[in-house]
Amino acid sequence: MANRTVIPFGPQHPVLPEPIHLDLVLEDEKVVEAIPNVGFIHRGLELLCQKKPFQDMVLVAERICGICSLIHGVGFVQGVEKIMNLDLPERALFLRVFWSELSRIHSHLLWLGLAADAIGFESLFMHSWRVREMILDIFEETTGGRVIFNVIKVGGVKKDITKETFTRIMKQLDKAEEEYKQISEVFINDFTVIHRWSGVGVLSKEDAVKLGAVGPTARASGIKSDMRMLKYGAYEKIDFEPTVERSGDCYARAAVRVKEVYQSFDIIRQCYNKIPEGEIETKVTGFPNGEYFSRVEQPRGEVVYYVKGNGTKFLDRFRVRTPTFANLPPLLQMLAGCDLADVPAIILSIDPCISCTER
Amino acid sequence: MFEKQEIINITKDELINRVTPLFKDGYRLVQICCTKLDKLIVDYTFDKDYKFFGFRLDLPLENAELPSITNVYFAAFGYENELHDLFGIKVIGNKVDFGGKFYRINEQAPFNKKQEAKNG
Numbered sequence: 001m002a003n004r005t006v007i008p009f010g011p012q013h014p015v016l017p018e019p020i021h022l023d024l025v026l027e028d029e030k031v032v033e034a035i036p037n038v039g040f041i042h043r044g045l046e047l048l049c050q051k052k053p054f055q056d057m058v059l060v061a062e063r064i065c066g067i068c069s070l071i072h073g074v075g076f077v078q079g080v081e082k083i084m085n086l087d088l089p090e091r092a093l094f095l096r097v098f099w100s101e102l103s104r105i106h107s108h109l110l111w112l113g114l115a116a117d118a119i120g121f122e123s124l125f126m127h128s129w130r131v132r133e134m135i136l137d138i139f140e141e142t143t144g145g146r147v148i149f150n151v152i153k154v155g156g157v158k159k160d161i162t163k164e165t166f167t168r169i170m171k172q173l174d175k176a177e178e179e180y181k182q183i184s185e186v187f188i189n190d191f192t193v194i195h196r197w198s199g200v201g202v203l204s205k206e207d208a209v210k211l212g213a214v215g216p217t218a219r220a221s222g223i224k225s226d227m228r229m230l231k232y233g234a235y236e237k238i239d240f241e242p243t244v245e246r247s248g249d250c251y252a253r254a255a256v257r258v259k260e261v262y263q264s265f266d267i268i269r270q271c272y273n274k275i276p277e278g279e280i281e282t283k284v285t286g287f288p289n290g291e292y293f294s295r296v297e298q299p300r301g302e303v304v305y306y307v308k309g310n311g312t313k314f315l316d317r318f319r320v321r322t323p324t325f326a327n328l329p330p331l332l333q334m335l336a337g338c339d340l341a342d343v344p345a346i347i348l349s350i351d352p353c354i355s356c357t358e359r
Numbered sequence: 360m361f362e363k364q365e366i367i368n369i370t371k372d373e374l375i376n377r378v379t380p381l382f383k384d385g386y387r388l389v390q391i392c393c394t395k396l397d398k399l400i401v402d403y404t405f406d407k408d409y410k411f412f413g414f415r416l417d418l419p420l421e422n423a424e425l426p427s428i429t430n431v432y433f434a435a436f437g438y439e440n441e442l443h444d445l446f447g448i449k450v451i452g453n454k455v456d457f458g459g460k461f462y463r464i465n466e467q468a469p470f471n472k473k474q475e476a477k478n479g
Binding site for chain 1: 360361362364382385387388389390392394395396402404409411413432433434436437455457460461462463464469470
């Protein structure tokens, strides 16, 4: 048996936008075991529900993450709306789906850029983020924000989009999709990308289920799991099928995200064609009293919000389980047996968001 | 559309025997969550084919103990460390026990303290 060496990886590392530390146990160049260490940026956001009224907690929920902030808001208010038995206007539900899918596109483009950068493909990184800017411009125009949007509220949404604006945005999205096509072909077909990611960090379907993988990480291992299939909100009126790959490697995880961007463009088109006229919010009276586990699909996967109300303006409990928390055990499985040089690419392949994870 | 959610109350002594068949049936561990009221309420939630299913058990506010389910669901290690660091629950047999250092926080069990005056 070769000598064992322990190499610390992170919390500061060029491929890590956020701090996670791994102790990598090596035999020569092979990783035998990876021991994770998080906890550098725990903020205790969940406890704020005891001090902030439930309507204000949506602002806290949005600040859990700077990438998927909007869907954090959607997941939280959905739980509160369930226990308050609120019946939302359909237009509000469609607007939530519209912004949620824009979030998915910009999150996936951000990841694709970072992933390209991690394998030294600088031009691909810059083109991915150039297209992402087009999506952020649409966010800015429709919500006023590029990171934190503040358009989701208990009972509906705060801003509407006029028909003229919506039509113009659809043309902008057509242009963005056209430009994205050139980038996506590189991610799917380029020799360098395939060579770098194929067969690297494989997670079998069985291990993905056993270890609780979610989102693109699970779907890349052949699991047809997507919380949007629960048909929450206006997804009830949207036709789509989860994107699934079989090989379970880094390339499959990238391919799922590449294809999901097209799927999100399609869902937005469906929103544009199906969104009805009408109100964008319903009147909220009383206080939440009850409990619900609200599940929605973030770009990184399933996120769970547990909300428990007690009939006052403060919640007894607000708990968030983010996709990265669920994908950490599968990550350890992917790392076991890999080459040291592949560790950055594998870690990045689950699209880790540590701020989300620690809340 | 809201999904149906089934939650069954159990005791901590039943926990391992209850979760083991779920693992064999291919249920995914979704999360473990603790809520502090006049007692600690711990929820174990699972999913298979979009069917949400949960076990719930009660623990005292002080000196609470739980058996670890990491021998069945390895992925539970993070949640169980969280139960310890945030709520002060002693989880016995966690396969990846960080010994109170999962979250680098100065306070012990900050989510299991007496509630402060509300200012909202």
